[in-house]
Amino acid sequence: MMVIMRxxxxxxxxxxxxxxxxxxxxxxxxQFFPSVIYITKSNPSMAILYIQAFILVILMGKLMRKVFFGxxxxxxxxxxxxxxxxxxxxxxxxxTVFRDDFSPKFVAxxxxxxxxxxxxxxxxxxxxxxxxxxxxxxxxHIRIISLLVVLGALDLNxxxxxxxxxxxxxxxxxxxxxxxxxxxxxxxxxxVIKYTLHSTDLHRELPWEHKAVFLLYTELIxxxxxxxxxxxxxxxxxxxxxxxxxxxxxxxxTVRAFKKAFNDVIMSRRAIRNMNTLYPDATPEExxxxxxxxxxxxxxxxxxxxxxxxxxxxxxxTSCLRSWFQRQQTCPTCRLNILRTPVNTQQNPLxxxxxxxxxxxxxxxxxxxxxDATNQQNLNNAQNATTNNGASIPGPSxxxxxxxxxxxxxxxxxxxxxxxxxxxxPPMPPFENLSDEELRRLESxxxxxxxxxxxxxxxxxxxxDVSVVMLQQYCAAAAVGQQQNSGSSDIPSTKxxxxxxxxxxxxPSTSNSSPHENSTNLGNHSCIKEDKNTDPNSxxxxxxxxxxxxxxxSSTPLNDExxxxxxxxxxxxxxRLEMFDNVKHPSS
Amino acid sequence: xxxxxxxxxxxxxxxxxxxxxxxxxxxxxxxENFFEWEALITGPEGTCFEGGIFPTKLVFPPDYPLSxxxxxxxxxxxxxxxxxxxxxCISILHAPGDDPMGYESSAERWSPVQSVEKILLSVVSMxxxxxxxxxxxxxxxxxxxxxxxxxxxxxxxxxxxxxGIPAVTxx
Numbered sequence: 001m002m003v004i005m006r007x008x009x010x011x012x013x014x015x016x017x018x019x020x021x022x023x024x025x026x027x028x029x030x031q032f033f034p035s036v037i038y039i040t041k042s043n044p045s046m047a048i049l050y051i052q053a054f055i056l057v058i059l060m061g062k063l064m065r066k067v068f069f070g071x072x073x074x075x076x077x078x079x080x081x082x083x084x085x086x087x088x089x090x091x092x093x094x095x096t097v098f099r100d101d102f103s104p105k106f107v108a109x110x111x112x113x114x115x116x117x118x119x120x121x122x123x124x125x126x127x128x129x130x131x132x133x134x135x136x137x138x139x140x141h142i143r144i145i146s147l148l149v150v151l152g153a154l155d156l157n158x159x160x161x162x163x164x165x166x167x168x169x170x171x172x173x174x175x176x177x178x179x180x181x182x183x184x185x186x187x188x189x190x191x192v193i194k195y196t197l198h199s200t201d202l203h204r205e206l207p208w209e210h211k212a213v214f215l216l217y218t219e220l221i222x223x224x225x226x227x228x229x230x231x232x233x234x235x236x237x238x239x240x241x242x243x244x245x246x247x248x249x250x251x252x253x254t255v256r257a258f259k260k261a262f263n264d265v266i267m268s269r270r271a272i273r274n275m276n277t278l279y280p281d282a283t284p285e286e287x288x289x290x291x292x293x294x295x296x297x298x299x300x301x302x303x304x305x306x307x308x309x310x311x312x313x314x315x316x317x318t319s320c321l322r323s324w325f326q327r328q329q330t331c332p333t334c335r336l337n338i339l340r341t342p343v344n345t346q347q348n349p350l351x352x353x354x355x356x357x358x359x360x361x362x363x364x365x366x367x368x369x370x371x372d373a374t375n376q377q378n379l380n381n382a383q384n385a386t387t388n389n390g391a392s393i394p395g396p397s398x399x400x401x402x403x404x405x406x407x408x409x410x411x412x413x414x415x416x417x418x419x420x421x422x423x424x425x426p427p428m429p430p431f432e433n434l435s436d437e438e439l440r441r442l443e444s445x446x447x448x449x450x451x452x453x454x455x456x457x458x459x460x461x462x463x464x465d466v467s468v469v470m471l472q473q474y475c476a477a478a479a480v481g482q483q484q485n486s487g488s489s490d491i492p493s494t495k496x497x498x499x500x501x502x503x504x505x506x507x508p509s510t511s512n513s514s515p516h517e518n519s520t521n522l523g524n525h526s527c528i529k530e531d532k533n534t535d536p537n538s539x540x541x542x543x544x545x546x547x548x549x550x551x552x553x554s555s556t557p558l559n560d561e562x563x564x565x566x567x568x569x570x571x572x573x574x575x576r577l578e579m580f581d582n583v584k585h586p587s588s
Numbered sequence: 589x590x591x592x593x594x595x596x597x598x599x600x601x602x603x604x605x606x607x608x609x610x611x612x613x614x615x616x617x618x619x620e621n622f623f624e625w626e627a628l629i630t631g632p633e634g635t636c637f638e639g640g641i642f643p644t645k646l647v648f649p650p651d652y653p654l655s656x657x658x659x660x661x662x663x664x665x666x667x668x669x670x671x672x673x674x675x676x677c678i679s680i681l682h683a684p685g686d687d688p689m690g691y692e693s694s695a696e697r698w699s700p701v702q703s704v705e706k707i708l709l710s711v712v713s714m715x716x717x718x719x720x721x722x723x724x725x726x727x728x729x730x731x732x733x734x735x736x737x738x739x740x741x742x743x744x745x746x747x748x749x750x751x752g753i754p755a756v757t758x759x
Contacts, residue, residue, distance in 0.1 A: 134619070296653060296654075323654055330699075332700045
């Protein structure tokens with residue numbers, strides 16, 4: 001409000017002063033020409049008239065702005081002010097070069113240039129805003145098109161005028177104007193291209209994949225033209241006048257923008273090449289199987305829009321991925337560095353699976369077996385008695401009989417438990433014992449290679465299944481041992497307790513029967529070993545329970561009791577044996 | 589079809605409106621410009637900021653979600669991870685390669701997986717548990733470490749101040 005009042009008062013004051021000056025001259029000289037001469041001879045009168053002209057220019061600018069832009073957004077105003085200050089400073093620097101032909105006309109021309117420049121900036125900003133605004137009215141289009149036509153015509157006119165003037169009168173300050181308007185003309189061209197692209201995009205039903213690429217190349221070509229213009233200008237100025245300091249700041253920014261555009265194009269090309277050669281298109285089945293929202297644009301992926309699958313099994317829109325890869329060569333979801341990762345060896349999803357599970361549960365992989373692998377991965381993590389959130393597998397605590405309360409210092413923690421008490425061979429790390437040839441086969445792209453990889457994964461899965469079974473045995477044993485320990489003879493609870501694993505174990509295994517069909521082929525596998533000598537296992541199993549109870553409560557030794565199995569415990573053992581049979585032959 | 593940044597912001601706005609997280613209100617300042625948001629954050633319970641309602645501003649870049657938005661508290665704040673002018677300094681708001689404090693691994697940086705909701709939830713947890721190793725406000729970090737009582741007093745004053753201004757609670 002204060003600003004408006006101030007501006008208004010300045011305008012009125014200037015108007016009053018001008019009227020006084022003109023009125024005074026006319027009153028004294030009575031005729032037109034003598035009064036004009038009188039005013040031009042008097043410096044104070046001229047100063048007042050110049051100020052009046054300046055104010056008229058500003059008012060004109062405001063009117064034009066109202067016509068072509070309506071209200072300016074605060075950001076636009078801020079940018080305009082910032083750029084105006086730089087432009088004014090540079091214009092002052094330019095005056096020093098051309099101080100010899102410094103005249104009111106010269107100042108007027110520079111003011112006009114500045115005036116037109118600010119409209120170019122605003123137009124540029126408005127067109128960029130098109131992409132961000134949800135509503136683009138008809139008025140907007142009319143305004144932008146008419147503004148572009150007017151500015152383009154003016155620029156062209158000034159360039160040709162400067163050209164003619166330089167040809168006929170030799171090099172003068174017109175050189176600077178010609179060059180400045182040529183730069184403005186490239187800006188207009190750039191805006192026109194952007195505007196066309198944005199308007200086309202607005203009228204399309206589907207997202208336009210190639211728009212970003214077009215914009216990128218427009219930026220590159222325009223940057224190139226500008227750089228050439230600046231270099232030419234500086235060269236000519238040095239030849240004729242002196243070093244044009246005032247052109248250095250815009251030149252620096254232009255070169256920087258060009259370099260950035262160039263880098264962007266290179267990165268984009270690399271990303272496109274990588275995507276086209278290294279990563280497969282996501283098939284409709286994969287899209288259907290996964291949670292099919294592209295994490296970058298949060299829109300659904302369907303067969304109509306191209307999508308890509310990364311080595312870590314995350315799927316994205318091709319266009320989204322391309323613009324992301326321009327910045328960074330990592331998977332947006334799990335941050336797997338896609339350039340450093342050889343594609344073929346990354347078929348094993350488990351390491352990424354774990355990372356992803358910690359970060360985002362919504363992105364499910366597409367392979368039918370990875371879902372189970374997730375749960376089993378969790379189970380593996382649960383070895384240290386952490387809580388288990390896998391839905392299909394009961395956590396350790398759920399298998400405890402409800403009325404057996406644990407002593408306070410009881411710990412469900414027995415680090416070497418999974419392998420040592422059960423006398424099992426430790427799970428074979430599938431990649432260490434492989435010969436070079438086998439590894440090569442794993443990495444190859446052929447069907448054979450794929451089969452080898454799948455088999456490898458099945459090995460892992462079998463191992464995980466075994467650990468599920470063992471953990472449940474462990475829980476059951478712990479419960480029984482605990483009961484023994486506390487002297488409670490609550491038999492029904494034991495009965496209740498043991499079948500729980502039996503019900504639950506087949507769920508992870510039956511849900512994907514194919515690995516288990518194959519698992520019988522894996523003769524050297526620890527899982528089979530375990531099945532072959534179940535009896536010793538179960539006896540060591542109770543030893544482990546005893547160890548556990550000793551470590552947990554360190555109460556009376558139970559060795560004698562443990563050797564005479566009660567009838568209930570024998571029953572529990574039988575159930576476990578059945579359970580093993582279920583695991584071994586899920587179909588039966 | 590509008591720009592992808594706009595569509596994503598509209599989708600997030602819709603999601604936040606349908607299913608708002610507890611203690612957080614967020615949305616564009618006006619619906620003609622989706623690139624400037626306002627959010628109200630309630631101080632997490634059981635912390636020194638409990639009960640406060642803090643107005644914040646989020647400014648999104650044109651290439652969102654490829655680049656992170658900027659977030660700033662619009663009220664007075666005294667917190668180890670908030671600059672004196674209200675800008676928030678948390679790792680997920682930093683693009684990889686831009687590390688003002690030089691301690692963050694790229695794994696906790698911005699990626700398109702993040703969203704407005706996740707940012708705001710991170711800020712809530714930042715209010716609850718300041719990270720005094722990255723001192724955006726060194727005085728606050730020092731006080732948090734050495735003189736918790738004084739820190740709590742200042743926090744309480746700020747909470748009262750945010751509640752005392754009717755304009756803040758209206759939005």
